[in-house]
Amino acid sequence: MPKLQVHFLPSHVPAEDLAGSVVIVIDMLRASSTICQALASGATCVMPFLEIDDARSAAEQFDRAAIVLGGERHGRIIDGFDLGNSPLEYSPVAVAGRPLLFTTTNGTRALHHARMARRTLVGCALNRQAIADAAAAEPRVDILCAGTDGAITGEDILAAGAIADALVGDANAAGWELNAEAQSALDQWRSLLALAAATGRTPSDQFAVAMEQTPGGSNLLEIGHGIDLPACAELDILPIVPELNHKTGEIRPA
Template identity: 30%
Template sequence: FIPLQIQDELSLQNKTVIVVDVLRASTTIATALKNGARAIIPVASIENAVKYASTLEPGSFLLCGERGGKIIDGFDLGNSPFEYTEEKVMGKTLIYASTNGSVAITKTKYAKHSLVAGFINISEVVKFVSENSDDILILCSGKLNRFCIEDTVCGGMIAFLLTKGKSRKRLNLSDSTVSAIKLYKFYSKNLLKMLRESEHGRFLIELGFEEDLKVASSIDSIPILPIFSDGVIKALK
């Protein structure tokens, strides 16, 4: 599933939605929460970010996000996980506007649960979902409403881990999920290589963000479970 396909946001009411944006929103959000950000407010546009900021105490928040992979003019932080240090984000509310990831997250506001997932926190996500849900939608943020390989491979890994050991006959997997699992199995031995070869990965390398790909490919390196609820992303304690 990609965000464009969600025509009716209310249809998510009974679902657990897992939003995936490996490069880089999921990775950066998990990093920010690990380093003590109080809350993250995902917004769908730069205008919404600025409007939201005007409702908060000066000094209590940071404006964060990217356009074309680069920091937005006048914002405090871009979208590299390396920018989200303890020193910068501890105790702050982050208003977060990325091109695809934050838009996808805002589309899930009616979901029963909405989780943010990447390779960096995959086991946390799988554990929560297997204990709490059976109607699951994996929402791959993609690139400008198009398919992207890294989110599909990560979605495939999530589905693989959720269905491991269960009889395929009883599971109602969509064709896209079955295909994503196959793609994950193909790339599972070298996720970093897959990221390096991906369209967005190549774009980020050109911009000088090659190290971000290493962070994003590192399985379970940030065991945090970001949950989006009432307009805010927080780490589930």
């Protein structure tokens, strides 16, 4: 029986416990969404870094015009970087044909936490169906939520539930075994779908509304990035499966 586990924070699961699994890392607002959009816009790869200085040091190994430096700390663009952490910034004009050196407050740390996984994928609403299809035949899948500043955040849980819904199917025909957190995320997502149907909203619109009340969403509203909520909430618009190669340190489409 295939097993699906959701972890609401990296601190909830030792890195060693992810060894041998396919791990889907989620940082809905906004690293996962931005990585997917950057690759879809033609970035040659995304190179995630834990610290700002690590990204800057790596950038010195390149012709500066040949790369893109992107990322944020506490939601805001980093001084001297080209782009922040909004997927809306990552157009083909901005990134096509160049590697993206990328560091964020939460998402790149979650990627590092999955360093012992057999495969590390990046998931969000934008590529929900593609990521579920990529993991459908795996015997074990762990969805790792990045959280916000070390705290559980609702948008990651809803995204985990959305991916779980696409993965296990309405009747759980494949017989997936879910841990308590996976079942909770799935239940919360299906409640959102029911609310969307009752209010006449699309699931994507209802997701954007729900994120206005989550810690990550509230933070973005406070710093004037509310436009990123509907941008990140769009379901199934990118048929891309970003995969991190821990040996090369590069994320490329699988």
